[in-house]
Amino acid sequence: ELKVEQNPLFLSMQEGKNYTIYCNYSTTSDRLYWYRQDPGKSLESLFVLLSNGAVKQEGRLMASLDTKARLSTLHITAAVHDLSATYFCAVVDSNYQLIWGAGTKLIIKP
Amino acid sequence: DGGITQSPKYLFRKEGQNVTLSCEQNLNHDAMYWYRQDPGQGLRLIYYSQIVNDFQKGDIAEGYSVSREKKESFPLTVTSAQKNPTAFYLCASSLDRTAPSLLDTDTQYFGPGTRLTVL
Numbered sequence: 001e002l003k004v005e006q007n008p009l010f011l012s013m014q015e016g017k018n019y020t021i022y023c024n025y026s027t028t029s030d031r032l033y034w035y036r037q038d039p040g041k042s043l044e045s046l047f048v049l050l051s052n053g054a055v056k057q058e059g060r061l062m063a064s065l066d067t068k069a070r071l072s073t074l075h076i077t078a079a080v081h082d083l084s085a086t087y088f089c090a091v092v093d094s095n096y097q098l099i100w101g102a103g104t105k106l107i108i109k110p
Numbered sequence: 111d112g113g114i115t116q117s118p119k120y121l122f123r124k125e126g127q128n129v130t131l132s133c134e135q136n137l138n139h140d141a142m143y144w145y146r147q148d149p150g151q152g153l154r155l156i157y158y159s160q161i162v163n164d165f166q167k168g169d170i171a172e173g174y175s176v177s178r179e180k181k182e183s184f185p186l187t188v189t190s191a192q193k194n195p196t197a198f199y200l201c202a203s204s205l206d207r208t209a210p211s212l213l214d215t216d217t218q219y220f221g222p223g224t225r226l227t228v229l
Contacts, residue, residue: 100152
């Protein structure tokens with residue numbers, strides 16, 4: 001059974017700093033998604049990573065996938081307050097089902 | 111303007127009542143999904159449908175039922191058998207449920223959600 005673990009689960013940081021969120025998963029998969037959720041709102045698709053070594057960037061966010069290490073990272077560069085949200089990773093299992101991490105709540109202070 | 115709509119936004123249920131949550135999409139997607147989200151947790155799959163008139167149970171289907179009579183619509187009924195239904199319910203859709211390597215036609219897009227509270 002595929003399990004997905006995110007860490008940290010909570011992160012408070014200052015504007016302008018860099019940080020990385022980690023997403024580990026327990027069995028082989030080469031499809032991983034990152035989503036963003038604002039409080040009380042729905043989920044917004046950020047990145048789709050479909051192969052080993054895939055790297056995607058959008059603004060101050062960059063996501064990468066290492067399928068051999070079963071690890072994805074979401075790197076935040078020079079954080080700004082607007083990036084405050086909860087970030088989820090989700091991995092496709094052998095039954096084509098998305099298995100979700102618990103989410104990382106990110107608070108960026110001015 | 112393509113997208114996924116859910117209604118109502120807030121729903122209150124009394125003990126012993128069945129309630130139905132609506133989900134409609136105009137993206138021409140074949141696959142649709144229902145998830146439950148509890149505070150501080152990831153999403154858990156309730157039901158999914160790959161095609162009209164077909165649907166499959168997810169990890170937590172007990173106490174829920176669905177139908178897929180039209181491609182655009184995938185309503186979820188929370189029955190009285192669901193003992194702890196208070197949660198945030200999210201509907202999603204994707205072009206396909208599975209996708210060839212290096213294609214992202216299985217990317218799921220979410221509706222705004224329905225917050226269900228048991229009184």
